[in-house]
Amino acid sequence: MDGCLACDLMEGRISLPGGRAHETSRWVVEHCVGPLGLGTLIVKPKRHCVHVWELTLEESAELGPLLTAVADAVRSLLHPDQVYVCLWSRQGWTPGHIHFVLQPVGPEARSISPRPGPRLQAAMSDRGMKPSPDEVEALCARLRRVFEHSTKTVASGDTAPIR
Numbered sequence: 631m632d633g634c635l636a637c638d639l640m641e642g643r644i645s646l647p648g649g650r651a652h653e654t655s656r657w658v659v660e661h662c663v664g665p666l667g668l669g670t671l672i673v674k675p676k677r678h679c680v681h682v683w684e685l686t687l688e689e690s691a692e693l694g695p696l697l698t699a700v701a702d703a704v705r706s707l708l709h710p711d712q713v714y715v716c717l718w719s720r721q722g723w724t725p726g727h728i729h730f731v732l733q734p735v736g737p738e739a740r741s742i743s744p745r746p747g748p749r750l751q752a753a754m755s756d757r758g759m760k761p762s763p764d765e766v767e768a769l770c771a772r773l774r775r776v777f778e779h780s781t782k783t784v785a786s787g788d789t790a791p792i793r
Contacts, residue, residue: 634678634727635663635721635726636726636727639660640658640660640674646660646661646663647661647663647766647767648660648661648763648766648767648769648770649770651671651770651773651777652703652773654692654696655692656675656676656686656692657675657676657689657692657693657696658673658674658675658676659672659673659696659700659773661770662731662733663760664760665758665759665760666731666733666751666754666755667734667754668708668761668765669704669707669710669733669734670731670732670733670734671700671731671773672730673693673700673729674728674729674730675727675728678727679728680725680726680727681719681725682717682719682728693730697730697732699777700732701713701715703773703776703777704732704734705734707769707772707776708734708736709736710735710736711735711736711737712735712736713732713733713734714731714732714733714751715730715731715732716730716731716748716751717730717731718731733751735750742754742757
């Protein structure tokens with residue numbers, strides 16, 4: 631869908647540092663283009679979808695295992711204390727293409743915000759510092775290797791890292 635940032639990134643109409651880190655038949659995993667830190671990944675449906683209740687049964691069946699696999703891949707590479715998982719689906723005040731944000735968080739986050747969770751994300755957004763394209767490219771290359779070399783078949787026939 632033209633004018634949708636998520637679709638424009640997915641279709642290559644806007645440059646995406648790192649490219650696709652992983653994909654299944656129904657979902658794409660990309661590095662976040664916003665200021666939420668190195669290793670923050672986006673999991674979004676390949677089709678333009680604005681509401682969780684619009685997900686097909688097949689998309690829903692893939693989602694849980696994929697979120698688990700992506701969080702595990704982030705954990706294995708970056709060793710955070712926690713990986714936040716949250717749904718974002720707005721472009722301004724208009725509902726937009728749903729995407730799940732997986733953000734690694736460790737002790738260094740305290741230097742950005744004294745409070746975790748949404749306040750940390752707000753502070754990072756206010757700060758506006760994005761990782762360099764070179765850092766994102768290198769991390770996404772490492773993520774692709776994790777997904778290529780540590781996989782199992784899930785119900786849909788797609789692959790995800792072994793837990």
